[in-house]
Amino acid sequence: MTDQVPSRAWQANIGYLFHPVIEQHDNMRIADVGTGTGIWLRDLADALPNTCQLDGFDLSNIMFPSKDALPANIAFHHQNLLLPFPDEYIGKYDVVNVRVMVVALSSNEWEPAPGGYLQWIDCAAHDCVIKGVPEGKQASNAQRGLDLFRKTLNTLGKTSNIAILHSIFQKSGLVSCEEEICSLDNPETRENVNLAVVVGIQHILTAAFKLHKLDEIQSIDQIMELKEAVLGDLHDMSCYFCYDVYVVVGRKLD
Numbered sequence: 001m002t003d004q005v006p007s008r009a010w011q012a013n014i015g016y017l018f019h020p021v022i023e024q025h026d027n028m029r030i031a032d033v034g035t036g037t038g039i040w041l042r043d044l045a046d047a048l049p050n051t052c053q054l055d056g057f058d059l060s061n062i063m064f065p066s067k068d069a070l071p072a073n074i075a076f077h078h079q080n081l082l083l084p085f086p087d088e089y090i091g092k093y094d095v096v097n098v099r100v101m102v103v104a105l106s107s108n109e110w111e112p113a114p115g116g117y118l119q120w121i122d123c124a125a126h127d128c129v130i131k132g133v134p135e136g137k138q139a140s141n142a143q144r145g146l147d148l149f150r151k152t153l154n155t156l157g158k159t160s161n162i163a164i165l166h167s168i169f170q171k172s173g174l175v176s177c178e179e180e181i182c183s184l185d186n187p188e189t190r191e192n193v194n195l196a197v198v199v200g201i202q203h204i205l206t207a208a209f210k211l212h213k214l215d216e217i218q219s220i221d222q223i224m225e226l227k228e229a230v231l232g233d234l235h236d237m238s239c240y241f242c243y244d245v246y247v248v249v250g251r252k253l254d
């Protein structure tokens, strides 16, 4: 599945699904907010005893896997994280996880929801760079893709500073807040990270084009041509995209 590409690359670089500060036990209740296909929960289900209950929440249910393909301890729920959650879910979780919301939320929507531990894993997408370009050469297509990506994130009002997460956690009254920054530089995951960034650029440009917020592009075909040109640079010059992933964790006092 395509969702496994970035997920496994992140996993290989970060080295864990839960930050080590989170205490684990056999009857954990875990929520994953903005779960998408539930890939993080499905990986977690493989790592935890089946006595743990795993709940995924998302604004859209189109990516939820069918029930038959899931372990019995995973459930999915249709829920906008910006709206109040039903009482049955409030204060019931040992861990609330949020991952890759930097491109989903606008910068004024970054306030964490309540829970036991809150773990937020996200990427410094704006600060993505190209590494490994041979001396004397220029990866101009890859650079154009990145420049347009960054500009489009700004146009769509996405946050440009992931480093604020830690202070938002503290401001929100979470305690024992920790932050770990992992650079996605593991040579074994470079190809996966490249692919994930190129697909990310394609998706954000397509979304902006459909909203008529992308002056530089006149058709979907042009986006696909840019995508191929970026992939061409990465392949021909053996260069790679690299960005930091932030893991921020904090605990709500009972």
Ligand SMILES: C[S@@+](CC[C@H](N)C(=O)[O-])C[C@H]1O[C@@H](n2cnc3c(N)ncnc32)[C@H](O)[C@@H]1O
Binding pocket: 003, 007, 033, 034, 035, 036, 037, 038, 039, 040, 057, 058, 059, 060, 063, 079, 080, 081, 082, 098, 099, 100, 101, 103, 104, 105
């Ligand atoms: C980039 S995907 C990340 C999926 C998943 N967390 C992962 O790590 O693979 C962002 C997800 O957030 C969801 N989302 C965006 N805004 C949301 C909101 N206000 N409430 C709940 N989910 C939201 C989207 O539907 C999408 O599934």
